[in-house]
Amino acid sequence: MRAVARRLATIVPTLIGVVIVTFLLTRVLPGDPAAYFAGPTADQASIDQIRAALGLDQPLPVQFAAYxxxxxxxxxxxxxxxxxxxxxxxxxxxxxxxxxxxxALLISMSIAIPLGILAAVKEGSFIDHVCRVVTTAGVSLPVFFTGLLFVYVFYYLLGWAPAPVGRLDVYFTEPERITGFFTIDSLLAGDLETFRAAASQLFLPAATLALFSLAPIARMTRASMLSVLSSEFIRTARAAGLRSRTVILAYAFRNAMLPVVTTLGMVFSFLLGANVLVEKVFAWPGVGSFAVEALIQSDYAPVQGFVLAMALLYVALNLVIDLVYGLIDPRVRLEA
Known part of the structure; x- marks a missing residue:
């Protein structure tokens, strides 16, 4: 608990820094929200009136204190x-x-971790070359390009995917909000038609993000497994006659999990940024698209709120990773 308390204590200066930097950056960005919302035909007096109503005519220290x-x-x-x-x-x-x-993270994990394990166990084989090709493609392709490519191929050419119009097609209504996840809420309501519609809308944008996040997870899993498989205790386990499956999963993979967990945390934070582009490509009504629209309109408050929310999520994620470390390897808790 003391380690958790020390970790929580470090959150305060981090959030203070995020608040200060975000406030200053929104003020130096080009554009005037008062002029934008007054309209192109507004005179200077109207713009000044809106600026005063928003408090933008005050000095920066006064604005920051009010914020x-x-x-x-x-x-x-x-x-x-x-x-x-x-x-x-x-x-x-x-x-x-x-x-x-x-x-997207679940899809990438379900593919990348088994792929990385197989590539390490069968080093130099066909599956190892496939792993390298997939990871190279995931790193090389920009996420917005992958999204547009998926829309063109699977919606426009093949007609397998629905139109990228958001979380649900216009012919369906939102399920009653319980978790906010349409797939889960529709299942809880027993509405399989809405579940299929929500899952079909979700698949392409999730696959786009999954391809982006698959590369680092598979690479780290492969590298970590190769390092562990060459250890003395693995050779001892093999010499003792243990089954190959037991050696790989129960001994090798458990000892290779710490770097993989670290990578998962980093990938999740990357996805929080990358989903901004994916949400715009697929008209997904998330916080990313909301922040982009606010940024275009020079609307300060939503941008500041978005950055602060992402910072809180990132800090909470790092805390969870630290706790998971202690569950995987008790030595981490002792050192803390």
């Missing part, structure tokens, strides 16, 4: 583009981004 005061009360401001509180918008859109990101 910190609002944060202390849980107020992230209002999104000028929708008129709703930023916290409400993020809470409504975060499940969509989380469903997409977690599904």
């Amino acid at each position: 910190v005061k609002d944060l202390a009360t849980g107020n992230l401001g209002n999104a000028l583009s929708t008129g709703q509180p930023v916290l409400t918008e993020l809470a409504a859109r975060l499940p969509a981004s989380a469903e997409l990101t977690l599904t």
Whole structure:
């Protein structure tokens, strides 16, 4: 518990730094939100009136003090583009981004980890060459290009995938929100038609992100397994007559998991950034597309709220990884 408390103590300066940097960056970006929302035909007096109403006519220290005061009360401001509180918008859109990101991570893990293990066990074989080709393709292809390519091939040419119009086709209604994940909520409601529609809409964007995240996971799994398989205790286990499956999964893979878990944490943080582009390609109504639209409109509050939410998720993820380390290897807890 002391290690967890020390870890939590490091979160405070991190979040303070994120708040300061985000506030300053939004203020130096080109564009004037007052002029944008006043419209192209507005005169200077109208623009000045909107700027005063938004508090943008105040000095930066005064604006920052007001922003910190609002944060202390849980107020992230209002999104000028929708008129709703930023916290409400993020809470409504975060499940969509989380469903997409977690599904992509599960797909990539289910492919990359077995592929990395097989490539290490059969080094130099055909499966090892396949692993290298797949990881190279995943690293080389930009995520937005992969998304557009998937839409062109599977929707436009083959007609296997539905139109990229968001989480559900226009002919279906949203299931009752329980978790915010349409696939899970439709199953809980017993609505298989909506589940199939939600899963079909989810597959292409999740596959796009999965290809992006597959490469580092497979590479790290292969490298870590190769290192462990050459260890003395593995040779001893083989000499003792243990089955190859037991040696590989129970002994080798467990000892190779720490670098893989670290990579999973890094990949998840990468996906939080990459899903911004994927959400725009597939019209996915997540927090990423919300932040991009706000950035285009010079709407400060949603951008600041998005960055702060991603920082909190990233910090929480690192804390979870530290706890998982202790479960995998008790020596980590002793050293902490």
